Amino acid sequence: MRIFTTLVAFAVVTFSNVVLGQLRSPSNRPGRFLALPNPQKCANRPKQFFFRGHNYFYSGHVPALANRRVDWLDGRNICREYCMDLVSLETQEENNMIFRLIQQNDVPYIWTSGRLCDFKGCENRPDLEPKNILGWFWSANREKMAPTNQVPNGFSYNPWSRTGHKKQPQPDNAEFEINGTTESCLSVLNNVYNDGIAWHDVACYHEKPVVCEDSEELLNYVAATNPGIRL
Ligand SMILES: *[C@@H]1O[C@H](CO)[C@@H](O)[C@H](O)[C@H]1NC(C)=O
Numbered sequence: 001m002r003i004f005t006t007l008v009a010f011a012v013v014t015f016s017n018v019v020l021g022q023l024r025s026p027s028n029r030p031g032r033f034l035a036l037p038n039p040q041k042c043a044n045r046p047k048q049f050f051f052r053g054h055n056y057f058y059s060g061h062v063p064a065l066a067n068r069r070v071d072w073l074d075g076r077n078i079c080r081e082y083c084m085d086l087v088s089l090e091t092q093e094e095n096n097m098i099f100r101l102i103q104q105n106d107v108p109y110i111w112t113s114g115r116l117c118d119f120k121g122c123e124n125r126p127d128l129e130p131k132n133i134l135g136w137f138w139s140a141n142r143e144k145m146a147p148t149n150q151v152p153n154g155f156s157y158n159p160w161s162r163t164g165h166k167k168q169p170q171p172d173n174a175e176f177e178i179n180g181t182t183e184s185c186l187s188v189l190n191n192v193y194n195d196g197i198a199w200h201d202v203a204c205y206h207e208k209p210v211v212c213e214d215s216e217e218l219l220n221y222v223a224a225t226n227p228g229i230r231l
Pocket residue numbers: 175178179181
């Protein structure tokens with residue numbers, strides 16, 4: 001009986017993790033889920049720079065990750081094992097900091113946590129239409145982005161590029177017209193279209209280095225479940 005109870009408990013935990021993963025994971029590929037944080041890695045996470053209470057790192061400057069190029073979900077998962085997530089660029093100061101990192105280190109592009117709400121759970125949401133203008137959010141903290149065709153609050157410029165593959169302002173969902181792949185993820189590109197450093201919508205399967213930022217949600221969770229841990 002006890003074994004049965006334990007098995008049921010295990011099954012419930014596993015199931016709820018899977019459900020959590022499905023809810024939070026906007027991957028197109030089935031059977032891929034968000035990674036859980038690893039307390040050891042969280043305690044020893046790379047802290048390359050610090051801004052408004054959060055630590056950050058660029059994967060190209062971490063020896064173990066320096067040659068890794070990963071798709072968007074793998075990028076999130078690399079960060080999440082460290083109690084971090086892909087970087088979210090909610091303010092101009094933070095955006096300028098990341099643009100400077102890219103410029104000073106000649107980084108070709110990075111993944112951010114920016115995501116188009118075009119997966120299960122995003123249907124029947126008039127507030128997210130039209131998708132290309134109102135459908136974008138930061139998946140690390142689920143914060144909605146400013147309309148893509150406007151200068152965001154507190155910014156003096158629109159960080160989305162004015163141009164791209166179709167010579168139109170971003171997001172342009174260009175790869176969809178080439179072969180039906182939606183550009184659902186937000187990458188900062190370094191002058192790929194002779195447009196300086198700017199935001200672009202990109203198909204999520206492309207492989208890029210990442211910038212990770214502390215996740216308060218994951219740090220709080222690991223702190224609460226590992227008494228005495230120093231994060
Ligand atoms: C779509 O086109 C891009 C760019 O040419 C290519 O890299 C990608 O593999 C194509 N995807 C599919 C599903 O054909």
